[in-house]
Amino acid sequence: MIDIGLIGDLYVFVLAGFLGYQVISRVSPLLHTPLMSATNAISGISLVGSLVVAGAGYNEISTLLGFVAVTCSTINVVGGFLITDRILKMFRAAGSGPAPSGGSAKGAASGSK
Amino acid sequence: MRRDLLQLFYLVSAILFVMGLRGLSHPKTARRGMFLAELGMLLAIIGSLLHHEIIDYRWIAAGLVLGTAIGVPMAMWIPMTAVPQRTALSHSFGALAASLIGISEYYRHGAALGSVRVGVIGVEVMLGSLTFTGSLMAAGKLQGLIRGYPITWRGQNFSNLSILAAMLALIVALMFVPSSTAAFYSMVGLAFFFGVLFILPIGAADMPVVIALLNSYAGLTDAAMGFMLDNKIQIITGSLDGSSGFILSILMCRAMNRSITNVLFGAFGKVQDKPAELEGKKPIRQCSVEEAAELLGTSRSVVFVPGYGMAVSQAQHRVREVADMLKSKGVQVRYGIHAVAGRMPGHMNVLLAEANVPYDELYDMDQINSQFPETDVVVVVGANDVVNPAAKRIRGSPIYGMPILEVEKARVVIVCKRSLAAGFAGIDNELYYGDKTLMLFGDAKEMMVKLTAALKE
Numbered sequence: 006m007i008d009i010g011l012i013g014d015l016y017v018f019v020l021a022g023f024l025g026y027q028v029i030s031r032v033s034p035l036l037h038t039p040l041m042s043a044t045n046a047i048s049g050i051s052l053v054g055s056l057v058v059a060g061a062g063y064n065e066i067s068t069l070l071g072f073v074a075v076t077c078s079t080i081n082v083v084g085g086f087l088i089t090d091r092i093l094k095m096f097r098a099a100g101s102g103p104a105p106s107g108g109s110a111k112g113a114a115s116g117s118k
Numbered sequence: 119m120r121r122d123l124l125q126l127f128y129l130v131s132a133i134l135f136v137m138g139l140r141g142l143s144h145p146k147t148a149r150r151g152m153f154l155a156e157l158g159m160l161l162a163i164i165g166s167l168l169h170h171e172i173i174d175y176r177w178i179a180a181g182l183v184l185g186t187a188i189g190v191p192m193a194m195w196i197p198m199t200a201v202p203q204r205t206a207l208s209h210s211f212g213a214l215a216a217s218l219i220g221i222s223e224y225y226r227h228g229a230a231l232g233s234v235r236v237g238v239i240g241v242e243v244m245l246g247s248l249t250f251t252g253s254l255m256a257a258g259k260l261q262g263l264i265r266g267y268p269i270t271w272r273g274q275n276f277s278n279l280s281i282l283a284a285m286l287a288l289i290v291a292l293m294f295v296p297s298s299t300a301a302f303y304s305m306v307g308l309a310f311f312f313g314v315l316f317i318l319p320i321g322a323a324d325m326p327v328v329i330a331l332l333n334s335y336a337g338l339t340d341a342a343m344g345f346m347l348d349n350k351i352q353i354i355t356g357s358l359d360g361s362s363g364f365i366l367s368i369l370m371c372r373a374m375n376r377s378i379t380n381v382l383f384g385a386f387g388k389v390q391d392k393p394a395e396l397e398g399k400k401p402i403r404q405c406s407v408e409e410a411a412e413l414l415g416t417s418r419s420v421v422f423v424p425g426y427g428m429a430v431s432q433a434q435h436r437v438r439e440v441a442d443m444l445k446s447k448g449v450q451v452r453y454g455i456h457a458v459a460g461r462m463p464g465h466m467n468v469l470l471a472e473a474n475v476p477y478d479e480l481y482d483m484d485q486i487n488s489q490f491p492e493t494d495v496v497v498v499v500g501a502n503d504v505v506n507p508a509a510k511r512i513r514g515s516p517i518y519g520m521p522i523l524e525v526e527k528a529r530v531v532i533v534c535k536r537s538l539a540a541g542f543a544g545i546d547n548e549l550y551y552g553d554k555t556l557m558l559f560g561d562a563k564e565m566m567v568k569l570t571a572a573l574k575e
Contacts, residue, residue, distance in 0.1 A: 033145065041366070044359040053352065056167060096477050
């Protein structure tokens with residue numbers, strides 16, 4: 006019937022969903038916008054599947070589709086982490102001085118590779 | 119790299135992602151959390167680059183360079199007011215990637231696939247394709263490229279549901295005959311079409327829910343891609359992302375007292391053709407900038423209530439200047455923020471943070487509502503439906519039952535607004551005709567500049 010790998014995957018999916026529910030419920034409503042850009046960046050993990058398709062040389066069509074997919078996923082990973090950091094930098098408590106404006110996101114750049 | 123070693127890399131990444139999201143529970147820990155998530159992503163990517171099947175790095179390198187070249191400007195130079203559109207656009211990129219990889223998998227294996235695997239691919243490509251076009255539509259509506267009000271026609275829900283049923287039927291058919299490329303590609307075409315159709319009837323004011331929902335779909339697509347490629351890290355992140363989008367959609371719906379089905383099928387925000395019934399009933403009271411400044415300057419506590427109008431006129435910095443003036447006079451200043459103010463969850467918080475408002479002055483609805491009776495002056499800047507008392511009083515009003523910011527309990531309410539036009543829900547606001555309400559007509563930014571000047575004197 007259904008291969009055992011798929012059942013194992015289903016386990017992971019359901020349990021991760023519960024974990025996600027717990028973790029995300031605790032996110033401060035202040036940070037719902039950066040939450041969306043952060044999950045967006047993390048979902049750029051589709052890059053790992055795209056990399057293989059783009060580089061395994063299955064056939065020309067697959068390579069081309071893989072290339073486009075790598076590009077799209079990279080946009081999400083790089084752009085998502087950069088804008089999340091840009092937003093989070095702006096949040097400051099009273100009395101901690103004005104947030105540094107502009108400049109490049111040092112930490113975020115490490116996710117760009 | 120050996121397969122089992124790669125899986126260990128992915129496991130570490132998954133842990134780092136979860137820890138990263140946990141950091142978002144407080145602004146203080148958020149950036150450190152994101153650093154962990156970035157590290158996790160870096161590990162996953164390095165691990166995958168060493169995948170044993172990869173023989174040619176040219177296209178990979180090209181994709182990484184091109185993606186970075188597009189992604190960096192999209193993140194660094196976009197104004198904060200445009201973050202909703204950017205978010206919608208990035209959902210569409212992610213979904214497109216998943217959809218294309220699914221198509222490639224089908225193209226490569228086709229008839230050789232078992233019925234379960236082809237079913238998984240079918241669902242993955244369907245979700246990816248409809249999320250792709252749906253998110254593009256949402257981005258278009260948010261950017262104003264497509265008009266924001268709902269586009270409806272007769273039998274719309276019926277035709278949309280028929281298309282959905284047709285896609286599912288095609289996937290089932292594929293499971294019986296995996297080699298039927300015609301069925302597969304018609305399903306893909308229908309999915310692209312469906313994405314457009316199901317966003318058309320949704321109005322701009324419902325965008326916070328729709329963006330969250332598309333976030334959820336993007337996550338599910340990612341998880342489906344993980345199922346297809348038997349890749350656990352993608353299943354985990356997809357599941358996390360999916361539940362995040364789901365929670366946000368529920369929160370947004372609750373903040374509007376609506377159900378998800380109502381948002382998707384209700385075509386809310388179509389301007390009713392009845393003229394405003396309140397018109398002419400009561401006179402409105404207008405005030406000048408000087409009067410408003412006088413009121414604000416002599417009060418003890420002030421609450422600002424921002425809405426999408428503030429974002430449109432980019433008034434957040436000017437609002438903060440007024441607040442600074444008031445604080446220097448010893449007035450307590452706070453901000454009351456409704457969950458659906460703006461175009462995406464948390465939109466107003468980001469704009470105010472951008473204007474250097476400290477986050478401990480930002481209050482959500484539950485925190486601020488009990489404070490209004492002790493508040494001297496509320497200044498409503500560009501918010502409308504979220505402060506409309508009709509939500510509490512008028513049965514049959516489209517927004518009846520929606521929890522609102524109870525600004526009318528304050529001593530005085532100053533509403534800064536361009537004109538008396540109805541809000542995005544197309545409903546007249548009886549707050550404007552209230553005894554305690556003073557209308558300050560004009561562009562939000564301009565009015566705030568004038569207020570600051572008047573307060574200086």
